[in-house]
Amino acid sequence: MKDFSYCLPTRFVFGHGAERQAGAELAAMGAKRVLIHYGGGSAARSGLIGRIEADLRAHGMEVFTLGGAQPNPRDDKVYEGIEMVRREGIDFLLAVGGGSAIDSTKAIAHGSRYEGDFWDFFCGKAKPERTMPFGVVLTMSAAGSESSNSCVIMQERTKIKRGLSTELNRPKISFMNPELAMTVPTYQIASGATDILAHVMERYFTCEGEVDLTDRLCEAVMQAVIRAARIAVRDPHDYDAQAQLMWAGTIAHNETVGVGRVGDFGAHQLEHELSALYGVAHGAGLAVVFPAWLRFQMRRPEHVMRIAQFANRVYGLPVNFEHPEETALRGIETHESFLREIGMPVTMRELGARAEDIPALAAKAKRNPDNATIGRAWPITVAEAEEVYRIADR
Amino acid sequence: MKDFSYCLPTRFVFGHGAERQAGAELAAMGAKRVLIHYGGGSAARSGLIGRIEADLRAHGMEVFTLGGAQPNPRDDKVYEGIEMVRREGIDFLLAVGGGSAIDSTKAIAHGSRYEGDFWDFFCGKAKPERTMPFGVVLTMSAAGSESSNSCVIMQERTKIKRGLSTELNRPKISFMNPELAMTVPTYQIASGATDILAHVMERYFTCEGEVDLTDRLCEAVMQAVIRAARIAVRDPHDYDAQAQLMWAGTIAHNETVGVGRVGDFGAHQLEHELSALYGVAHGAGLAVVFPAWLRFQMRRPEHVMRIAQFANRVYGLPVNFEHPEETALRGIETHESFLREIGMPVTMRELGARAEDIPALAAKAKRNPDNATIGRAWPITVAEAEEVYRIADR
Numbered sequence: 001m002k003d004f005s006y007c008l009p010t011r012f013v014f015g016h017g018a019e020r021q022a023g024a025e026l027a028a029m030g031a032k033r034v035l036i037h038y039g040g041g042s043a044a045r046s047g048l049i050g051r052i053e054a055d056l057r058a059h060g061m062e063v064f065t066l067g068g069a070q071p072n073p074r075d076d077k078v079y080e081g082i083e084m085v086r087r088e089g090i091d092f093l094l095a096v097g098g099g100s101a102i103d104s105t106k107a108i109a110h111g112s113r114y115e116g117d118f119w120d121f122f123c124g125k126a127k128p129e130r131t132m133p134f135g136v137v138l139t140m141s142a143a144g145s146e147s148s149n150s151c152v153i154m155q156e157r158t159k160i161k162r163g164l165s166t167e168l169n170r171p172k173i174s175f176m177n178p179e180l181a182m183t184v185p186t187y188q189i190a191s192g193a194t195d196i197l198a199h200v201m202e203r204y205f206t207c208e209g210e211v212d213l214t215d216r217l218c219e220a221v222m223q224a225v226i227r228a229a230r231i232a233v234r235d236p237h238d239y240d241a242q243a244q245l246m247w248a249g250t251i252a253h254n255e256t257v258g259v260g261r262v263g264d265f266g267a268h269q270l271e272h273e274l275s276a277l278y279g280v281a282h283g284a285g286l287a288v289v290f291p292a293w294l295r296f297q298m299r300r301p302e303h304v305m306r307i308a309q310f311a312n313r314v315y316g317l318p319v320n321f322e323h324p325e326e327t328a329l330r331g332i333e334t335h336e337s338f339l340r341e342i343g344m345p346v347t348m349r350e351l352g353a354r355a356e357d358i359p360a361l362a363a364k365a366k367r368n369p370d371n372a373t374i375g376r377a378w379p380i381t382v383a384e385a386e387e388v389y390r391i392a393d394r
Numbered sequence: 395m396k397d398f399s400y401c402l403p404t405r406f407v408f409g410h411g412a413e414r415q416a417g418a419e420l421a422a423m424g425a426k427r428v429l430i431h432y433g434g435g436s437a438a439r440s441g442l443i444g445r446i447e448a449d450l451r452a453h454g455m456e457v458f459t460l461g462g463a464q465p466n467p468r469d470d471k472v473y474e475g476i477e478m479v480r481r482e483g484i485d486f487l488l489a490v491g492g493g494s495a496i497d498s499t500k501a502i503a504h505g506s507r508y509e510g511d512f513w514d515f516f517c518g519k520a521k522p523e524r525t526m527p528f529g530v531v532l533t534m535s536a537a538g539s540e541s542s543n544s545c546v547i548m549q550e551r552t553k554i555k556r557g558l559s560t561e562l563n564r565p566k567i568s569f570m571n572p573e574l575a576m577t578v579p580t581y582q583i584a585s586g587a588t589d590i591l592a593h594v595m596e597r598y599f600t601c602e603g604e605v606d607l608t609d610r611l612c613e614a615v616m617q618a619v620i621r622a623a624r625i626a627v628r629d630p631h632d633y634d635a636q637a638q639l640m641w642a643g644t645i646a647h648n649e650t651v652g653v654g655r656v657g658d659f660g661a662h663q664l665e666h667e668l669s670a671l672y673g674v675a676h677g678a679g680l681a682v683v684f685p686a687w688l689r690f691q692m693r694r695p696e697h698v699m700r701i702a703q704f705a706n707r708v709y710g711l712p713v714n715f716e717h718p719e720e721t722a723l724r725g726i727e728t729h730e731s732f733l734r735e736i737g738m739p740v741t742m743r744e745l746g747a748r749a750e751d752i753p754a755l756a757a758k759a760k761r762n763p764d765n766a767t768i769g770r771a772w773p774i775t776v777a778e779a780e781e782v783y784r785i786a787d788r
Contacts, residue, residue, distance in 0.1 A: 001409075001633075001634055001637040001638070001641075002409070003408060003409025003410055003412070004406070004408050004409060005405070005406065005407050005408070006405070006406045006408070007403070007404070007405035007406065008402055009401070009403050010401070011399070011400070011401035012398070012399065012400045012401065012653075013399050014397060014398050014399070014400070014653070014654070015395075015396070015397025015398060016397055018397070209634075210634035210637075210638075212617075212618045212621055212622065212638055213614070213615065213618035213622070213638045213641060213642055216613075216614035216615070216617055216618050217611060217614045217615070219610075219614065220607070220610035220611045220613065220614040221607065221610070221611070223610055224606045224607035224610050227606055228606065228607070239395075240395055240603075240604035243395040243604075243654070244395070244604075244606055244607045247395075247607060247653065247654070248607055251650075256645075256650060259406075259408070259641065260408070260637070260641070
């Protein structure tokens, strides 16, 4: 178990009608001029944005809105937000939506308190030292951005998607009402569940030994997500399934199951290039990349037992003690079956990706200045990344 | 799953030599006059207190010390601490030890910022509204007080032991070095592991349905603790086992595995009376009470399946689908075997308790003004509490 330092200051208000507490809570935090940043039109059409606006106004706040945060959130919207914050003297940001609206809000918050170009933080030119207070009303279970230290933004011009990890990325408060996730399209629910699973898997497939406690916590989350995703995809109005997914999404990516271990995140890097190039849902890209990445890692004998552990403990598959690699492989196949069952693609073809793009995808994944290799725990080279994409190209 | 509001602001500095960062971290928090509060002489004799003192002084702080925090921490030490804080103008408290030193420190912190008698908070006469900043250097894995919202103090004169739950009970920072737990006597390691398991079990045996995620998180922690306790009792110098126990102790009692459910804590109340009357280790008392409490709960048919789930998922026992009560009972027996294996008592007799005290013990457990019944999720009456003690009186 590795040494760690950890603090999670986000307050969670979780459950039925949680967002109705936003006005009172933001007022208590001293918010006066609030910018609500949200994504597609559904949040506005459903009346959610209007209700939150009215609630904040009833609590004495001036309210401004900025819609249009997109999946794979773009830098142009961030610039627009920063400009608004400065022009209107905004003192609190409230993201309403999923990972895109939240990540875009985080970037606006940091950029608004920085003299230079906010992209400096994402291309590694500078580190954010201050930010402004922001909160979240979560409407879908996926990215975990409602309490994670992560933020991912795409530079529209170059289609480069880059992440920023900093403790400043943790929201002050997150309002989490599982009812709001009930109107998310089934495909997005499935993508979200796949993203949640991937956040756990990135931490689970590790070279760190003797992490029994966090291994079991990871397995617990994966088992619960698999069960809840099956239910929520069939019946999005099942409150308890949506609640399990929503809280699982949070703890999957805020280090509750990751302390004391080194995560990999190579599969995430391979996926970011897919969604940047083809505009696919992040979760759908992960559904394609992760099983292929695992099949590739099977070639390294030292990784087989951990994949077999996944097969046995998460999917309940019997262990073949004579040939554990058979157990491991069955685990990957079973995981693919689950992904298909909830409606996810599992091949590059289904995703609309092209074989001829593979060398460029792999090279771009590596070109990220953060990466000495692609992935930290079970690292791969560019050539090996091409191989992973090829395994997925069936 | 129940609605909840949750925030865990404690910063954790975890790993090898973690306490050596105390000087720098406390200085960064602005501490100037620090009172170190600790328990028995071992922390002083080992040189730990001296090293921490020197480190704080090297970072420019004035340091005061108050030893003598006892297991089942007493009100007289709290009064002494409050007096010292006021006399010396202390601005930061640092507990060094386990649950006793930490709980005593929490009570000093709240009492120092209150005009009246601090015991008002524990007898239900008042609620603390402010406190002073305090931190923890943890030396044993057990109570989870290093980040929980709990605090338990005993009034020496009446031998009444009372708990206080408030968000003010969360430390600012906890330094957690598993190496410090290596010199704890084996019996205390086992008591600590039993306490950790009990904290999870209090949340696990619940009437809340559809809490699959937190069920599995609870099971994960219990499995990891059982494994690590077996190792640590045989070899206290196994770092990884101590590290698993230490982090498990933290998350077992800070709601990481408890959000969205109602805990019971009836067994804890029955135990508090045992340790108040006989001065036994809290964990040892729980080792006696909890299996008896489970045997009693077996009489209620609606609880059998959950105890069977515990047997199957935590101890890996096969399910008898025709007679699940047999599986449940085997789970309790297996748990008792584990407790014996790590050196815990499992009967009142081994604890030195007397059958003739049982009516008084049960009545005192009920007399707590917090309790409408004894326990919240699976509540019992005074007569039933007597029955639980009698089951343990073999």
